[in-house]
Amino acid sequence: xxxxxxxxxxxLHNIVQETKGNIRVFxxxxxxxxxxxxxxxxxxxxxxxxxxxxxxxxNGGTAKKTFKxxxxxTPKDDQAEVYADASPLVTSVLDGYNVCIFAYGQTGTGKTFxxxxxxxxxxxxxxxxxxxxxxxxxxxxxVTYNISxxxxxxxxxxxxxxxxxxxxxxxxxxxxxxxxxxxxxxxVEAKVEDINEVWDVLQTxxxxxxxxxxxxxxxxxxxxxxxxxxxxxxNLINGDCTRSKLWLVDLAGSERLAKxxxxxxxxxxAQNINRSLSALGDVISALASRSSHIPYRxxxxxxxxxxxxxxxxxxxxxxxxxxxxxxxxxxSLNFASRVRGIELGPAKKQVDTAELQKVKQMLERSKQExxxxx
Ligand code: ADP
Ligand code: MG
Numbered sequence: 001x002x003x004x005x006x007x008x009x010x011x012l013h014n015i016v017q018e019t020k021g022n023i024r025v026f027x028x029x030x031x032x033x034x035x036x037x038x039x040x041x042x043x044x045x046x047x048x049x050x051x052x053x054x055x056x057x058x059n060g061g062t063a064k065k066t067f068k069x070x071x072x073x074t075p076k077d078d079q080a081e082v083y084a085d086a087s088p089l090v091t092s093v094l095d096g097y098n099v100c101i102f103a104y105g106q107t108g109t110g111k112t113f114x115x116x117x118x119x120x121x122x123x124x125x126x127x128x129x130x131x132x133x134x135x136x137x138x139x140x141x142x143v144t145y146n147i148s149x150x151x152x153x154x155x156x157x158x159x160x161x162x163x164x165x166x167x168x169x170x171x172x173x174x175x176x177x178x179x180x181x182x183x184x185x186x187x188v189e190a191k192v193e194d195i196n197e198v199w200d201v202l203q204t205x206x207x208x209x210x211x212x213x214x215x216x217x218x219x220x221x222x223x224x225x226x227x228x229x230x231x232x233x234x235n236l237i238n239g240d241c242t243r244s245k246l247w248l249v250d251l252a253g254s255e256r257l258a259k260x261x262x263x264x265x266x267x268x269x270a271q272n273i274n275r276s277l278s279a280l281g282d283v284i285s286a287l288a289s290r291s292s293h294i295p296y297r298x299x300x301x302x303x304x305x306x307x308x309x310x311x312x313x314x315x316x317x318x319x320x321x322x323x324x325x326x327x328x329x330x331x332s333l334n335f336a337s338r339v340r341g342i343e344l345g346p347a348k349k350q351v352d353t354a355e356l357q358k359v360k361q362m363l364e365r366s367k368q369e370x371x372x373x374x
Pocket of ligand 1 (some may be wrong): 029030031073105106107108109110111112113114221318
């Protein structure tokens with residue numbers, strides 16, 4: 001049983017680590033909540049094929065719709081298990097690749113739980129940084145790493161810097177910085193040097209998410225929370241220099257909003273959420289059909305993710321087990337199936353050309369000096 005499990009994990013690691021291939025999709029189902037259980041909700045999810053990546057939704061009586069993903073987590077699978085499967089992908093940012101991980105699903109299905117987690121049950125964001133620091137330490141004799149983080153929120157098509165100590169008076173915009181690379185001028189890039197600082201930085205970001213809103217849950221279900229980990233690497237042996245980033249995104253709730261009760265600000269919000277999530281859908285369709293034009297610019301979300309989404313990407317599709325949510329669950333799983341079919345070209349290493357020149361010259365000089373000494 002143990003060996004089987006290890007063999008399966010190894011196979012999955014190889015799939016996840018390949019530089020070329022499809023967008024990976026991992027499906028995670030939360031447990032039925034106490035309220036759901038006590039009010040008689042039934043579980044409609046069939047996990048019999050979970051080990052092979054199959055998941056079934058029992059839709060009234062005997063009708064069952066099945067879906068296939070790269071991984072299916074049952075409510076019993078814990079944070080460490082989930083992270084272990086994502087690990088090979090996230091750590092490729094240290095080798096100079098841009099990576100994007102996003103959690104998609106209806107509000108209340110565990111997107112924030114998977115990405116952020118809780119103090120005692122930390123999620124992908126924290127575990128990622130923890131592992132990046134660990135590997136950086138192991139490689140410190142050959143590679144110098146410089147790691148910094150930004151935390152943003154996109155709400156109503158506006159970018160907010162969640163690490164800023166005072167609200168910015170200027171509107172934050174996305175600017176092109178060199179070929180295929182984007183940044184948001186003026187945004188806080190917190191340099192983190194040690195894992196002990198990380199949880200606090202992440203909490204600061206998470207706590208500012210709610211500031212200024214009268215309903216915390218509603219706000220978080222309507223905004224995208226985006227953690228960007230920027231890595232600069234300098235290899236002191238071969239002179240390789242890269243500059244890459246990893247986006248970890250907790251998306252707004254994917255539920256279709258009731259059209260009837262949305263008015264005014266609510267309606268504008270609803271349209272903007274739909275706009276960025278449907279823009280994500282459009283980008284995904286364009287990638288899937290290998291279209292020559294990918295409409296990244298149609299929303300802040302896709303514009304920010306532009307250099308990473310088409311590089312190496314992983315999506316968590318989060319679902320509820322409850323019969324009450326079955327129709328949203330089916331719609332999320334249908335979207336996720338489309339995402340899984342997308343083939344990406346080979347990921348490109350993000351070479352830091354300016355730094356590379358400097359390091360090359362430095363290595364050349366020390367070679368010459370060594371020659372002179374002979
Ligand atoms: P979302 O961000 O998608 O709206 P949350 O992450 O806030 O959803 O999760 C909703 C509730 O379900 C939270 O109380 C959370 O702790 C709980 N929850 C979600 N996923 C799990 C899980 N895998 N195991 C245990 N509890 C979970
Ligand atoms: Mg949430």
